[in-house]
Amino acid sequence: MKKFNILIVGGGSTWTPGLLKAICNRQDSFPINRLTMYDIDEQRQKRIGEFAKVLFKEEYPTIQFHYTTNKEEAFTEDIDFVFVQMRTGGYEMREKDEKIPLKLGVIGQETCGPGGFAYGMRSIRDMIQLVKDVREKTKDAWILNYTNPAAIVAVALQQVFPDDKRILNICDQPENLLRSYGRLLNMNERDFDPVYFGLNHFGWFTHLYDPDGNDKLPELREMILNNGFRPADYEQRDQSWLDTYAMVEQMVRDFPDYLPNTYLQYYLYPDKVLKKLNPEFTRANEVQAGREKRVFEDCDRVIETGTAKNSNVVANDAHGEFILIVAESIAYNKGDNFIVILKNDGLVSNLPDDAMVEVAASITSNGPRPYAVGEIPTFYKGLIEGQYAYEKLTVEAYLEGSYTKALQALTLNRTVVSAIKAREVLDALIEANTDYWPELK
Ligand SMILES: NC(=O)c1ccc[n+]([C@@H]2O[C@H](COP(=O)([O-])OP(=O)(O)OC[C@H]3O[C@@H](n4cnc5c(N)ncnc54)[C@H](O)[C@@H]3O)[C@@H](O)[C@H]2O)c1
Numbered sequence: 241m242k243k244f245n246i247l248i249v250g251g252g253s254t255w256t257p258g259l260l261k262a263i264c265n266r267q268d269s270f271p272i273n274r275l276t277m278y279d280i281d282e283q284r285q286k287r288i289g290e291f292a293k294v295l296f297k298e299e300y301p302t303i304q305f306h307y308t309t310n311k312e313e314a315f316t317e318d319i320d321f322v323f324v325q326m327r328t329g330g331y332e333m334r335e336k337d338e339k340i341p342l343k344l345g346v347i348g349q350e351t352c353g354p355g356g357f358a359y360g361m362r363s364i365r366d367m368i369q370l371v372k373d374v375r376e377k378t379k380d381a382w383i384l385n386y387t388n389p390a391a392i393v394a395v396a397l398q399q400v401f402p403d404d405k406r407i408l409n410i411c412d413q414p415e416n417l418l419r420s421y422g423r424l425l426n427m428n429e430r431d432f433d434p435v436y437f438g439l440n441h442f443g444w445f446t447h448l449y450d451p452d453g454n455d456k457l458p459e460l461r462e463m464i465l466n467n468g469f470r471p472a473d474y475e476q477r478d479q480s481w482l483d484t485y486a487m488v489e490q491m492v493r494d495f496p497d498y499l500p501n502t503y504l505q506y507y508l509y510p511d512k513v514l515k516k517l518n519p520e521f522t523r524a525n526e527v528q529a530g531r532e533k534r535v536f537e538d539c540d541r542v543i544e545t546g547t548a549k550n551s552n553v554v555a556n557d558a559h560g561e562f563i564l565i566v567a568e569s570i571a572y573n574k575g576d577n578f579i580v581i582l583k584n585d586g587l588v589s590n591l592p593d594d595a596m597v598e599v600a601a602s603i604t605s606n607g608p609r610p611y612a613v614g615e616i617p618t619f620y621k622g623l624i625e626g627q628y629a630y631e632k633l634t635v636e637a638y639l640e641g642s643y644t645k646a647l648q649a650l651t652l653n654r655t656v657v658s659a660i661k662a663r664e665v666l667d668a669l670i671e672a673n674t675d676y677w678p679e680l681k
């Protein structure tokens with residue numbers, strides 16, 4: 241059985257321990273010859289790299305593992321898969337993405353609204369460079385990308401590398417929602433044959449077929465309307481996530497035909513959500529005080545004690561497992577169904593062909609074989625076209641260094657709307673991002 245060479249870019253990610261644990265759990269179905277981690281932050285990655293050595297000694301002694309900040313060591317010709325999970329500017333910039341808009345009376349969030357715009361303008365630079373670094377050594381490696389905002393990264397990479405068919409942008413949110421639905425319906429997430437459409441962090445489930453072909457969505461809708469969605473979240477989540485999942489009930493009550501991605505709360509109820517966000521303590525701070533602190537302290541403890549046996553860093557294996565089962569489906573031409581981000585090209589027949597839509601696809605060794613969705617109703621078409629225009633203008637603002645297109649993008653975003661507010665927020669974000677964005681004229 242072939243063993244694969246994997247490169248993780250962003251080894252210092254808070255999500256890496258969960259991914260490493262998933263790699264151990266799946267070593268029989270997805271055997272790895274060599275795992276390399278690469279990061280630009282030596283100290284951050286070292287704490288996770290040394291944790292990995294203890295974990296692999298106990299659970300995966302045959303794996304060749306090393307971590308590096310040296311590109312020549314990381315990017316080699318024999319890589320089979322690159323798992324990308326970088327955060328350009330780190331949590332310091334995520335905090336600014338969230339606080340700067342909030343202080344100006346606009347939604348501040350990691351991937352949505354002006355925060356997502358700012359994050360996208362930073363990620364585009366490093367993600368274009370990443371693809372170039374990989375492709376300089378191998379045209380064959382699959383690049384599976386988690387780096388956010390995946391919606392904007394996907395549009396940018398499609399524009400810059402239109403002929404590269406081995407780049408796949410993915411998101412764990414639809415997978416996590418299927419896990420939550422499964423908990424409510426006593427099903428496994430892999431039992432669902434879902435129909436989904438939208439953009440990343442801006443989509444809806446229209447059908448949830450079970451193995452007998454029964455659509456379970458109507459039953460689930462009734463459960464949500466009667467009991468809410470709060471208990472369904474698959475992982476133990478911070479309060480902000482429990483509040484987010486709780487908003488699903490209102491979205492289903494207002495627009496009952498489909499089940500929404502939780503991120504739609506920011507676009508449908510910006511006024512209501514804004515009142516819940518604290519400009520002094522945002523999600524970035526919650527993660528710094530929660531997951532980031534917990535992960536690195538536990539990695540240090542594992543290194544100190546020399547065993548990972550009672551490590552608690554693996555809190556959300558959905559994230560780690562999802563990228564692996566997508567890679568497995570490619571590696572073994574399994575054709576398993578996953579919701580991934582792809583060029584539309586008519587899949588949603590009344591959306592632009594160049595939109596990067598999130599739909600269900602059969603994942604094969606020749607890439608995704610997507611399921612067509614067909615025509616979507618006016619309400620969803622209207623929302624998505626506005627959001628896609630925002631995404632496209634953001635990428636064009638970056639590639640052309642255009643202030644006007646940046647202003648147009650923010651003005652189109654449903655969390656901003658006013659061109660006066662858009663200019664105010666844009667100018668503040670420009671000032672905060674001088675080390676990362678191209679000059680906008
Ligand atoms: N697609 C999804 O659904 C999904 C789910 C969870 C997290 N994410 C994304 O995964 C990424 C990691 O999340 P996190 O919270 O663990 O962030 P993190 O800040 O903990 O880790 C990111 C790592 O990337 C490194 N990095 C930054 N720029 C780099 C570059 N140019 N090359 C290599 N490494 C670089 C940083 O040094 C850091 O160690 C973020 O982009 C996050 O939004 C995506």
Ligand SMILES: O=P(O)(O)OC[C@H]1O[C@H](O[C@H]2[C@H](O)[C@@H](O)[C@@H](O)O[C@@H]2CO)[C@H](O)[C@@H](O)[C@@H]1O
Pocket residue numbers: 350351388411412413414416417474475523527556559
């Ligand atoms: O605020 P964070 O850093 O905890 O999470 C941000 C990421 O949130 C989503 O991933 C969620 C998933 O959707 C949710 O259901 C939960 O169970 O786990 C994941 C991580 O919290 C989103 O898909 C990512 O793009 C965000 O980066």
Ligand SMILES: [Mn+2]
Pocket residue numbers: 390410411412413441
């Ligand atoms: Mn996501």
